[in-house]
């Protein structure tokens with residue numbers, strides 16, 4: 001019997017013949033923590049009486065969630081991370097470098113076939129470049145940085161076959177929102193997702209990250225894609241490391257196989273307060289919007305900013321609206337400056353904030369007030385997510401957010417394409 | 418591992434914010450203090466009613482949401498001995514094993530609030546004493562039982578310095 005991508009990577013890294021539901025202890029290629037989870041992991045590291053990390057080149061800590069620090073308490077925690085990083089010689093990304101999930105692939109730290117854990121639930125993002133990456137808690141992170149290993153339950157896999165071509169004005173964000181709406185927020189719990197088909201192959205690697213990033217919003221452990229020539233070219237442009245693509249076997253066993261035709265897909269919006277509360281944009285069009293946000297590990301990349309600039313070029317956002325942009329990394333910000341994209345967005349009325357998580361998790365940089373509606377390119381719209389549990393967060397593609405900023409209402413972006 | 422106590426029942430999709438609200442979890446790392454607020458938004462009297470060893474019993478997808486470990490730690494510090502649910506969110510599941518909180522997956526429709534339960538984790542048996550029925554449970558793999566027996570992953574690492582688990 002053949003193997004899925006998840007089974008292959010976990011077999012290879014554990015040295016066992018790993019099949020779904022087995023438990024294996026596997027070697028980690030990379031371990032990451034962010035500023036919300038690293039301090040507890042450092043505490044666990046010390047309680048474990050550990051002395052050194054397993055390999056400083058394979059451990060990174062990223063200060064992105066509350067960055068730069070908005071509070072004295074947070075500053076102390078950041079300081080602990082800086083101190084730990086300098087004592088151990090691990091990689092530290094300090095304020096302004098960007099969101100962890102943008103940095104790991106962009107800086108060439110992770111490549112196809114890798115096994116990666118991160119103490120952040122959206123670590124599943126790197127599945128888009130054919131790596132098994134998954135989110136864990138702080139104690140797992142500590143065990144990982146001490147031993148370079150972790151136990152895994154080998155997941156079963158749901159295969160999503162996406163046929164057809166996405167219509168103009170409809171993007172990978174719309175596709176993943178639609179899939180989450182279809183299988184629901186716990187539709188893939190304990191499982192790996194594999195995304196295949198023509199519609200996935202057509203996407204750029206940047207657009208693919210958006211899909212793998214949101215695998216956790218259907219409960220999945222990872223969101224894997226088979227690599228292709230685009231993957232190889234993208235990874236080679238970012239990393240010096242050698243790698244080999246890992247493909248699923250023809251006769252691999254799947255828990256479920258779901259098939260879609262995306263040719264008629266409309267732009268999708270996730271309504272408050274759950275990610276699987278999804279509707280075509282037409283159903284919510286006209287809803288008053290007070291604040292728009294383009295950024296995050298889901299949609300803060302160059303391609304996303306370009307799409308927004310295409311819609312906003314030479315125009316102004318609607319009166320009585322606010323528009324926040326957080327490039328997902330310093331490199332993205334520099335590129336967006338060089339291309340004149342930031343100029344266009346700022347002229348249109350954007351407030352550009354530090355590369356990092358920005359207002360996504362509600363720690364700072366744009367907390368909405370009571371009763372306000374926000375449209376965001378992020379991946380979660382839970383009550384209180386952006387820092388106020390009396391605000392309403394809608395999730396959409398960068399195109400839908402940009403189009404909605406022009407009118408101050410949720411707007412179908414297809415007229416711009 | 419043998420556990421005995423009373424059932425406190427909750428519904429489906431209990432997220433980590435309900436287990437311990439963000440109002441508290443960012444404020445303190447004092448887990449005894451956090452424990453006082455466990456499940457507060459779903460049941461303000463909950464903490465006051467817990468007797469040492471009692472169980473949280475819930476529907477599907479218990480523990481969905483963030484990867485923060487304050488959620489299982491608050492439950493442990495409230496003297497709950499295990500969580501019983503139809504299914505668990507994945508990161509929460511790992512965090513429970515790692516922090517030493519036993520989990521039981523079974524058909525919780527067979528348990529009513531206040532039922533007296535007895536669980537033998539090693540044998541994989543749950544007895545509903547009030548109703549006189551045995552409820553089949555999905556047994557925990559030996560690897561997880563070993564971590565639980567050691568008192569969680571930090572204790573396991575203190576003892577062995579790395580993973581020392583029998584693999585399947």
Ligand code: SF4
Nearest residue numbers: 099296297357360361
């Ligand atoms: S951008 Fe948002 S979802 Fe992504 S890592 Fe930061 S807080 Fe999490």
